[in-house]
Amino acid sequence: MKLTGIELRRIKMPLVAPFRTSFGTETERDVLLLRAVTDEAEGWGECVAMSDPLYSSEYVEAAADVLRRYLVPALAARPPAAATAVAPALHKFKGHRMAKAALETAVLDAELRAEGRSFARELGATRDRVPCGVSVGIMDSIPELLDAVDGYLGQGYVRIKLKIEPGWDVEPVRAVRERFGDDVLLQVDANTAYTVGQAPLLAALDPFGLLLIEQPLDEEDVLGHAELAKRVRTPICLDESIVSARAAADAIRLGACSIVNVKPGRVGGYLEARRIHDVCVANGIPVWAGGMLETGLGRAANVALAALPGFTLPGDTSGSDRYFRTDVTEPFVLQDGHLPVPTGPGLGVQPIPEILAEITTSMEWLPL
Numbered sequence: 001m002k003l004t005g006i007e008l009r010r011i012k013m014p015l016v017a018p019f020r021t022s023f024g025t026e027t028e029r030d031v032l033l034l035r036a037v038t039d040e041a042e043g044w045g046e047c048v049a050m051s052d053p054l055y056s057s058e059y060v061e062a063a064a065d066v067l068r069r070y071l072v073p074a075l076a077a078r079p080p081a082a083a084t085a086v087a088p089a090l091h092k093f094k095g096h097r098m099a100k101a102a103l104e105t106a107v108l109d110a111e112l113r114a115e116g117r118s119f120a121r122e123l124g125a126t127r128d129r130v131p132c133g134v135s136v137g138i139m140d141s142i143p144e145l146l147d148a149v150d151g152y153l154g155q156g157y158v159r160i161k162l163k164i165e166p167g168w169d170v171e172p173v174r175a176v177r178e179r180f181g182d183d184v185l186l187q188v189d190a191n192t193a194y195t196v197g198q199a200p201l202l203a204a205l206d207p208f209g210l211l212l213i214e215q216p217l218d219e220e221d222v223l224g225h226a227e228l229a230k231r232v233r234t235p236i237c238l239d240e241s242i243v244s245a246r247a248a249a250d251a252i253r254l255g256a257c258s259i260v261n262v263k264p265g266r267v268g269g270y271l272e273a274r275r276i277h278d279v280c281v282a283n284g285i286p287v288w289a290g291g292m293l294e295t296g297l298g299r300a301a302n303v304a305l306a307a308l309p310g311f312t313l314p315g316d317t318s319g320s321d322r323y324f325r326t327d328v329t330e331p332f333v334l335q336d337g338h339l340p341v342p343t344g345p346g347l348g349v350q351p352i353p354e355i356l357a358e359i360t361t362s363m364e365w366l367p368l
């Protein structure tokens with residue numbers, strides 16, 4: 001494979017409704033897409049960085065900058081013969097895992113399309129469809145939340161995840177349990193909004209039979225999560241803290257988590273995501289596929305990843321219409337609470353040219 005250049009393309013995707021978390025409210029996605037052009041095929045990668053450094057330190061403008069000034073030139077200096085050579089060529093640059101993930105994914109997609117292999121097959125998927133959960137934002141009132149949850153359950157989602165923060169935690173969880181019963185698979189995500197001193201508040205969630213509490217504490221407070229796990233019965237799941245397979249192994253050994261949310265963008269790509277899966281499976285730790293409001297491009301890769309054997313909990317792999325009125329690819333549509341795993345070469349999906357042209361806000365060609 002000979003990489004000839006990378007296109008940086010920004011697209012604007014309005015959300016169907018505001019999505020509020022403990023760190024802010026999203027109303028539209030400003031997404032950086034990468035198109036890798038090789039002598040044999042083209043591949044796509046989606047950078048999951050948000051517009052502002054609020055989920056993590058990365059943000060979309062910084063991702064574009066680090067790709068333009070450091071990451072793509074590094075591949076020009078050391079042309080990758082395969083996608084497995086991308087991460088080693090970028091290793092000397094610290095952090096910027098979401099930018100690195102997008103670049104590796106675009107090269108991997110091009111390589112797999114050229115060879116006629118799907119992401120699912122490359123990663124080791126063992127299923128042809130995956131059960132889908134949905135992430136529900138913080139709302140202005142309990143009735144509004146219950147209407148939203150009712151709608152998603154009606155669409156067939158098999159698991160509900162509620163965003164929480166101090167002041168919006170026990171009450172919404174209790175209301176959902178009282179309205180929809182104890183059998184609904186239910187979990188919460190705090191996005192680092194609590195401190196270990198608030199353990200009693202988080203322990204107040206224990207009576208509601210939650211699958212997990214996701215990332216209650218600061219992403220760097222691994223020991224705090226280990227302490228919290230001794231004071232809360234509900235399983236602790238980490239998201240923002242797990243930036244690599246090494247971080248996953250350390251967190252598991254320290255007792256900081258008993259479940260892991262796997263997000264390829266957060267960890268530098270799908271190959272590292274698979275390593276995290278393997279570390280967790282070796283330690284008997286369930287994993288599930290997290291989400292970053294991806295378009296159909298990133299969604300296709302996430303659904304393939306979610307089909308690996310260790311992904312035993314429903315992921316945030318919703319249908320395209322959870323976030324977008326019109327997706328940049330053919331939409332992912334829930335079927336009986338599941339999404340089919342794409343089977344075509346590479347991602348198995350393509351941007352629809354007319355839609356892509358309409359939502360593109362800028363394009364930049366970086367030759368190698």
Ligand SMILES: CSCC[C@@H](NC(=O)CCC(=O)O)C(=O)O
Nearest residue numbers: 021026135290291292293294316
């Ligand atoms: C804007 S919130 C993005 C991070 C968040 N993601 C979700 O809640 C799921 C989003 C999705 O359905 O893609 C998480 O911390 O898990």
Ligand SMILES: [Mg+2]
Nearest residue numbers: 189214215239
């Ligand atoms: Mg999370």
